[in-house]
Structures are given as structure tokens and as C-alpha cells.
Amino acid sequence: MTEPRDSTIAERLAQRVRAVKPTAQRVNFRDEPVPQGLVANLREHLSAGDTHYTTRPGIVELRRAIGVEIGRCGGPDVTADGVVVTHGEGEALFVTLLGLGIGVGASVVTAGECGHRRLFDSLGIDLVARGNSKARQAAATYRQIENKVNEVAAQEDAGRQEILALGGLLFSERACDTAPTDFSAQAIMIGQLDSLPGMDHFRVGYAAGPATLMKRIMTWKQAFSICSAAPSQRAALFAISRERPS
């Protein structure tokens, strides 16, 4: 067997990834113990056969719990049908963009920092600032809520599909202090459950919004990765029920 070299495959990479510089990418975790009772809880579910695909949007109790948290933070009413469980916030944004038909050549308005810039770049989507001449044709507005970046809606955003990136806000201690007060009923909210104790290495995120939009987003979630890992979803449900016993 010959040693690998720069090959036919390497010469034929798609334009969207040509500029990639090889870097060893790592993700850091908080130094936290696994929540007490989690291992026993997972063992119980795995023994009972929770080793198969879940439904495409995710375990219904988990989706319901995420909807409840959105309401608790002053967001719109979101039922289980309006939530899709994902592998982190990045996947939630990715399938949301696909579901909204936003792809190569499209523009998305943002007012400043964007934690998902690499994702927009790799899909060939232009991020444009408010007030930019391209903003008038933009397909959506992206607002990053966590850490109060871009938290305020602007008049010029009216009429555009909003994507609100909540990060770990919903399940953090400060959720209700910093949550936006201007959730639109049509907004799609994306976020992750990493801020729950011991959950950062389970990679659970969500996209939530009007059920009709979520149905399209769910078909792309299915196409991308079928469903999120069943043990991760069970772990998230366990962590939520510990943090929000009610």
C-alpha cells in the first residue's frame, strides 16, 4: 500500500473548502463531574432499548421541555412540534438555513459579531451589516443574543425572517435577566444545552419556531444526520429535569 500523498481527491476539492488551512481543531470542556444519577439514568434507558434512532425531531419530552424554557424566558409559545433537537447550535443553524432555502449567493443581515461566521462562509452566504445596500435583498436577519451581542431588533429588520442565536442562554442561570424582550412570533431560535451541568460533551442543541417552518427544517435535519444521538437526548432530558424540577 502506497503512502498517502496529495492526491486526485485533494486536487478536486470543492471551491467552498479550497481555502481551508489544516488546523488541529479541539473543543474544550468545563471541568465538571458528571451529574449525580446520570449514569444510572442512562443505564436504565439503554437497558430498555433506547439504542435506536429516535424520531427525527427528537424525543418528544425533550422538545416539550425546550419549548417550556423558551416561554419561561419571555419567548413565544412553542410546542413540541415547533422544536427540532440537533447536534449543537451549529447544526441547528445549518439545517435552518437549508430549510429556509438560504444558500450560495444569498445575503443575511447581522449587526456585529457572529459566532457562526465560518458556517456562513462555507455555505457561500454573505453576511452584511445593517444599513448596507445589500441588506435590502437579504433573506434573513441573524441576531446573536447571548452576551447581549446584537440583541436589539432594528426597524429595518421588519419583514425579514429572523434567526435568533441564543447560545446556552435558555438554560443558564441568567436566562431570564438577559433574554430578549422582542422575540417575534415568526423567529427561529437556535441554541444549545451546553450550559447545563455536565452537558457540554453531549452536544445537544435545538432549533425552535413556528411548526410549519420547523417541518421543513426537520426534513433537512433528517437528511443531514437523521436524528440526534439518543443517549445525548436522554442525558439532556435528565439534566433539565434536575435543573427545572417543576
Add this chain to the structure above:
Amino acid sequence: MNDRTARQGEQATSLRYRLMELAASRDDVISLGRGDPDLATPAGIWEAALRKLERPPRSTPVRGSEELRAAIARRYAEENGLSLDPEREILITNGGQEALFLAMLALVDPGDRVATPDPRYSSYDQAIGAAGGELVEIPTGVERDFVLQADDVRTYTADAKLLVLVNPSNPTGAFVAADGVRAIAQAIQDTDTIVISDEIYESVVFDGERLLSLAACDGMRDRTVTLSGFSKAYAMTGFRVGYLLGNPSFIDAVEALKAATSGPCPLFSQYAAQAALEQEHDSRREFLEIYTRRRARLMAGLDELGIPYGFPGGGLFLWADLSRFGIDAEQFCYRLLEATGVLLFPGRSFGDRWQNWVRISLLAPEDRIGDAIERMHGFVESLAR
């Protein structure tokens, strides 16, 4: 985005999900539909993962844990004759489906032609469409048990950038044996194509045959991306662990896409995958014996019913022809489910021209397959009346 190709895949997939939703509303369904092994994940796999969970690391690489990639490299050296650098040539994904999607985004530019055997798994269409590619169907037929032919590869990849093939096949169960794989490898080199070789069903090959990995053929390492995973081999669909093997530049590119989309796979799932590779008792052999018995039972049942099918040399499915009943297979599936509780998937969810065919899975216990055949007897007779 190529909307037409993506929509075609979406519609085909939704056909299957509509039937599954209908099945979920009934009692006593015998599901011979979805490709989700009914067998339990061996408990030793998830018990080992639970033990590791108590001591999580402080960080993990986006491309997957070093230990899991090293275990995969060992497995390929032992079983597939491929010497892989686990640092540079392996990337862990959230199941085979994400592997396919990311590989497509890394390789396909808008307008590129992507060839794949017909019939095919419809998620290919969505991934090709999302990357902006155009699908080229390579015909296969019952006269050769749906086994992909090298001459057809040569013809249909002449102006294609990429070939996607799955061996053994989903949905037909066709298996391309070693000589056929070598001939296809030559055809690919003749047309200077690159290839994604989906080998997710590699552990389910019947009759003493073994899969020859396309990347192990002379001249193919340079132009092949290998895709596989743990879902089918170890009945671990819910853990969502797959992987890509390929040139370091390709793996770097996919890692960047993965970092931007889903990040590293959940650690617990990676622990389970590693445990699967390191288990003392290899459950794949036992699973293969079970699937072999089920295949025999299903083939005998279809013979009794007078339903022709392509010979399944591997994988988890049979591809059967319902033409003689005079109704479209989608109608057949709905009526069969309503009348008997037996769930099959209509051929049109694997390609437009397969309206008279159905995919039947081996993913129910042998006695339930027998029950399904019994139920189908009455239904088929009612159609004949």
C-alpha cells in the same frame, strides 16, 4: 443548492416517513421497512461507555477522539488491508448520513455531475442537491441481480466528477464481489473519476464472501473516500457514529465543515463505538448468522408468494418485484399495511422508475418474518380475486 435534486430526495424520503407514521398508529405491526436493526446493541458496549463517562477528558478533537481513530485504523489494517494514519486520514461523524453529506459538500461544486446506481438511498439526492450537484443515475437491473457493472460505471461516469456507490447495496441487497470491485476500480480510473465508497453494510455479506474495500484496489487509494459506521454492524443506530477515511487534505476540509456545523460527535457515542471495536466477543459474527437465517426465511416466503426479487448477496434488504399484481407498489404498501399491519417501503422512495418494486428488510425476528409472509398470503390472494 440544486433544488430539483434536493426536492426529489426529500419527496422520496417523505414517502417512507408517511408510511412509518401510519404504522406507528397501529398495533401489531411487523416492520420490514426502516433500516434500523431490531437487534439490541450488545450491553457490553454501552456498559464500557458508561464506565468511561465518569472520567471525561478536558477537550476533544473535532475529527474524533484519538483512541477511536486509532481503533478504526487497527481494524482496517487487520481486516481490509488498508494502512491508515489515524491522525490524518480518519474523521468521526454523527452517523454515516452526516459523513455522506459532509463529503458531498467537500467534493461537489454547483453543476458537478454525481453518478450513483439506480435504485439508491434517497438521502444521496438531498446531499447532492444541497451541494449543488446534478444526479446521474447508473441503471442496474434484475437480470444481473442489480449488481453494478463496470461497463456501466465507465459509460455513466464519463463526464461525472464523482461516483457514489454502496456495496452491499441499499435498497437492493446486491453485492459486488472482489472481481467486480476490481473491474469497477479500473473503470473509475479509466474515466478519471473520484469516488465515495459507502461500505456501511460491510459486515453483512452472505455465503462466505467478504467485501473488498474499493480503496484497497490498486490505484484507488488516491481517488477514494471510504464511508462506514457503527449503526448497522453493531445495531447502534441511536448512537449516531460514522466515519470517513480519505486523503489528509480531504479530511482537513471535512473537519473544517464539521467544526462549522455540528462540531465533534458526542463523547459518550464515541466511547461506545470504541468499545464496539474492542469487545472481546465480536457481535458481528452472531448478527450475520441471524441475518443469514432471516434472509433464507424471507426468500423462501417470497418464493411461496410468487414474488420475484434480486438475489441479496449482502446488506439488510431484498428488492422485490410486484408487477404481477397490477397495482402500483405505493398503493400495495398502503393497502398491505392497512389490511395486515406489514410495513414495506415502496420502490419509488428509492428512484422514480421503481413504482412496481418494494424494499423488504431483514430487521424483524425470523418468526415475525414468517408471520409477515403468512399475512401477505391472504392479502395477495385478495388482490388476485
